[in-house]
Amino acid sequence: MSRIQAVLETLKAQRRTALIPYITCGDPFADTTPQIMLALAEGGADIIELGVPFSDPMADGPVIQKASERALARGIGATQVLAAVREFRTRNQHTPVVLMGYANPVERYDQRHGQHSFIRDAAAAGVDGMLVVDYPPEECEAFAAQLKATGLDLIFLLAPTSTEQRMKDVGRIASGYVYYVSLKGVTGAGHLDTDAVAAMLPRIRQHVRVPVGVGFGIRDAATARTVAASADAVVIGSRLIQILETETRENAPAAARGFMTEIRTALDLKE
DSSP states (O other): OOHHHHHHHHHHHTTOOEEEEEEETTOSOTTOHHHHHHHHHHHTOSSEEEEOOOSOOTTOOHHHHHHHHHHHHTTOOHHHHHHHHHHHHTTOSSSOEEEEEOHHHHHHHHHHHOTTHHHHHHHHHTOOEEEETTOOGGGOHHHHHHHHHTTOEEOEEEOTTOOHHHHHHHHHHOOSOEEEEOSSSSTTOOOOOHHHHHHHHHHHHTTOOSOEEEESSOOSHHHHHHHHTTOSEEEEOHHHHHHHTTSOTTTHHHHHHHHHHHHHHHHHTOO
């Protein structure tokens, strides 16, 4: 059983919703990512999604795009992302970490270090899963098998526009959890229709056996609490990055911890 599966099964038994924050590695400062990850876990994060900076993040809105640009300007790439996870693991062995990004950095890493080296090195660093936005399920069965062989989960995105066939394809390959993009558009968009989310999740669960997390448009405790009534997990990224980008180096971890505590409290009061 993977670390992700174990955490989600424990939360399900407790009738609790998983809290999954997203941050971009290397933002807002090049060297504070492990400390912010630790603070997120201390504040109640159950799984941490760590963004791998990329120059053309097509699924991401302006907030995360700018975070990626700032991280790239500081020299943050796949190697530095894995180093951040290794440092985080020296103090936290239980909170799962999912790398979220695009195919290009993974493939460039493999070109430099050898075939399948990114998966190998990610597993050695303490990564638990990967979400590669531009790897469609019908084209990455070999990649999924390589991840599974090293104990890593492969997470996929589903959207309001996903077809029944897409859901079936994702359900056949995905492990860990599935990330439902609750809005048409890019990350950080507004106008989340929580009723539409609640109506969509049963359709997804007809084809997907792993837990379903919901993200895009969740910006505060009230919305998180509403989404938690039907989702297995809530994912928050853009709002967290906006909070962090206004903080000093010294205050960033505390700000991350405080925001997580606020959301975690709301989720645990959802009933």
